[in-house]
Amino acid sequence: MTELIELSAIEQAALIREKKISSVELLEATLTQIEKVDGRPGSLAPYVEQPEDLEKVHAFLLITREHAMAKAKEVDRKISSGEPVGPLAGVPYSAKDVYCTKGIQTTAASRILEGWKPSYSSTVIEKMDQADAVLIGKVNLDEFTFGGTTETTAYKPTVRNPWSYNRVPGGSSGGSAAAVSSCEGAISLGTDTGGSIREPAAFTGIVGLKPTYGRVSRYGVIPFASSMDTIGPLTRTVSDSALVLKEIAGFDPRDNCTVRVPVDDYLFDLQKGIEGMRIGISPDYLKITYLDDQGNYATAPVDPEIEASVWKAAEVLRALGAEIIEDVPMSNTKYSVPAYFVISRIEAYSNLQRYDGLKYGHSTQQSVKDMYDLYYKSRGEGFGYQAKLRLLTGMFASQEKFYEKYYRRAQRARALMRRDFDEAFDPNGQYRLDGILTPSTPSPAFRFGDAVASDSLLIQFADQFTTPMNFAGTPGISFPCGISQEGLPIGLQITGYDYCESKILRTAYAYEQATKDADWRKMKPAALR
Amino acid sequence: MEDETISVEMFNEFVQVAELELTAEESESIRKKMNEQLRVIHELESIPLDDQLAPVIHGNPYPRDIQAPLREDVWRPFANTQDIIDQAPRSQDGYIVSPDVPHQKLG
Numbered sequence A: 001m002t003e004l005i006e007l008s009a010i011e012q013a014a015l016i017r018e019k020k021i022s023s024v025e026l027l028e029a030t031l032t033q034i035e036k037v038d039g040r041p042g043s044l045a046p047y048v049e050q051p052e053d054l055e056k057v058h059a060f061l062l063i064t065r066e067h068a069m070a071k072a073k074e075v076d077r078k079i080s081s082g083e084p085v086g087p088l089a090g091v092p093y094s095a096k097d098v099y100c101t102k103g104i105q106t107t108a109a110s111r112i113l114e115g116w117k118p119s120y121s122s123t124v125i126e127k128m129d130q131a132d133a134v135l136i137g138k139v140n141l142d143e144f145t146f147g148g149t150t151e152t153t154a155y156k157p158t159v160r161n162p163w164s165y166n167r168v169p170g171g172s173s174g175g176s177a178a179a180v181s182s183c184e185g186a187i188s189l190g191t192d193t194g195g196s197i198r199e200p201a202a203f204t205g206i207v208g209l210k211p212t213y214g215r216v217s218r219y220g221v222i223p224f225a226s227s228m229d230t231i232g233p234l235t236r237t238v239s240d241s242a243l244v245l246k247e248i249a250g251f252d253p254r255d256n257c258t259v260r261v262p263v264d265d266y267l268f269d270l271q272k273g274i275e276g277m278r279i280g281i282s283p284d285y286l287k288i289t290y291l292d293d294q295g296n297y298a299t300a301p302v303d304p305e306i307e308a309s310v311w312k313a314a315e316v317l318r319a320l321g322a323e324i325i326e327d328v329p330m331s332n333t334k335y336s337v338p339a340y341f342v343i344s345r346i347e348a349y350s351n352l353q354r355y356d357g358l359k360y361g362h363s364t365q366q367s368v369k370d371m372y373d374l375y376y377k378s379r380g381e382g383f384g385y386q387a388k389l390r391l392l393t394g395m396f397a398s399q400e401k402f403y404e405k406y407y408r409r410a411q412r413a414r415a416l417m418r419r420d421f422d423e424a425f426d427p428n429g430q431y432r433l434d435g436i437l438t439p440s441t442p443s444p445a446f447r448f449g450d451a452v453a454s455d456s457l458l459i460q461f462a463d464q465f466t467t468p469m470n471f472a473g474t475p476g477i478s479f480p481c482g483i484s485q486e487g488l489p490i491g492l493q494i495t496g497y498d499y500c501e502s503k504i505l506r507t508a509y510a511y512e513q514a515t516k517d518a519d520w521r522k523m524k525p526a527a528l529r
Numbered sequence B: 001m002e003d004e005t006i007s008v009e010m011f012n013e014f015v016q017v018a019e020l021e022l023t024a025e026e027s028e029s030i031r032k033k034m035n036e037q038l039r040v041i042h043e044l045e046s047i048p049l050d051d052q053l054a055p056v057i058h059g060n061p062y063p064r065d066i067q068a069p070l071r072e073d074v075w076r077p078f079a080n081t082q083d084i085i086d087q088a089p090r091s092q093d094g095y096i097v098s099p100d101v102p103h104q105k106l107g
Helices: A002-006 A009-017 A023-037 A051-055 A065-080 A123-130 A174-181 A198-204 A238-248 A266-272 A304-319 A331-352 A371-382 A385-397 A400-425 A467-472 A501-514 B008-017 B024-046 B081-085
Strands: A060-063 A092-096 A134-139 A187-192 A207-210 A230-235 A278-280 A287-291 A297-301 A323-325 A435-439 A476-483 A489-495
Touching (some): A002 A023, A009 A065, A009 A238, A023 A060, A065 A134, A092 A174, A123 A134, A123 A187, A174 A230, A187 A238, A207 A238, A230 A238, A238 A266, A238 A476, A238 A501, A287 A331, A304 A435, A304 A501, A331 A400, A331 A467, A331 B024, A385 A400, A385 B024, A476 A501, A489 A501
Parallel strands (some): A092 A187, A278 A323, A278 A435
Antiparallel strands (some): A060 A134, A187 A230, A207 A230, A476 A489
């Protein structure tokens, strides 16, 4: 059974279509793996850590066993009766618990949504169902996606990195990444507002794809910062990400930010190779830039193993026929942190105002004197620390008197960052790039607590290489490129221009195929050993 | 950089408008954290922006040919409205029941 769960989604679907295994058989193998490695699911009950918690993954909040079994049986019935099935027929997948699932608990990992069962499913969940994939459960995340470690979830125990249980899995799609990395389903759906697919993918040694803003519908997905929220897959292979993207992408009248741009055949395009593609490397993505105590910009190098991985991967791509263009300036990258901070907090504040304890979710059990008292108490009890902090910071920054100084200025800085991408990818410009190769993160996965306690710049600025793409709206893919001396996965990112997912998938695929026999690919997460 | 801090009074006003009830410990910790984060926000002032640079709402442009067309304003009934009402902690006869709504005189 172990081999079955370790197969890619494409391989699993092929076996099912060829009747070599049944969908039910694959589902049972996946559920067995979850029972073996996942441990107790996250819960709102007061958390008392147990020794066994420390050696489990804890990716799942909810297993939708009956729902999954019904779908698996439906797929098997279709196949046995010769009916057509979707490209993901019988493949088990999980969804970050911000995807609305009709009649199934959806929490955003927050107490404020306690007990809520949406009356509808998100567009992407419907599309996965149409592709005949099997939803096996909902996975943990940072509360409302606010974080990069999954530690801010209200549902404990939080997710542990399958490679090293004392390390964070990244976030906010930490449950998705950990589930896929430990073979609890070949696919998980995540969301990415500042790196929340790509960072955990890098930390857990898998592939994570953030599509162009507007490429995939967000209808029915609980928002964080609406001008940057994107949806994408986390998988173990590039081909699986290509297939899932094809299934979930496209215009949706229910998300007015989706675009009428044809969806490519990403899977087919993988075979085109990268001969002649121009891949850039920017010095601005090989260092952390920050303001020092004197208010001057200072830099710090990324982890040496990470930088070495970039250059090594560049050589692999060069050998495959790509042209490597060095010294591409992306000099406005350093402005992403303050500008992202302001815009994301203001948009988060706006989105959090809908939760009131009156219409759905958590409602205080204390006596209240009026409706406002109900709001105060329900929201005070329901939101976690990070949600309250972001809500209040967003409110502060969005005051009318600060409009020019903060929000508008941040939006102008955003235009500046976008200009970097426009110039780098301009087909008539100096660089004429097809992609830019960067580290996904400045360091491998760090220890629990370090995001708050550590003064390491590499941890404090863990999202400096991923937020610019959310700002610019461009796509990015994180893919594994090696294992550090400490035995932790290292991820690289290829970013491309608007709606050019096909090119970045091709690049990541070419690298994956060229390194498929590398020794580091034989190493497995602790959860699979 | 502007020397600006969020006072206790200012913070309490934000908390009121945000419709939050915080414990004393939360209030102290969050106000302290917000003041620390003002430093990050003030970094915006050090970004050189020329006067011609227009703000953008989204990163990638939305030319008209790929934009979503405006939908017709058509009423479409939801299949199961009772299911939505049932999500409310208190409901009666198809309506959500709220505690008293105090009348406020607008200034």
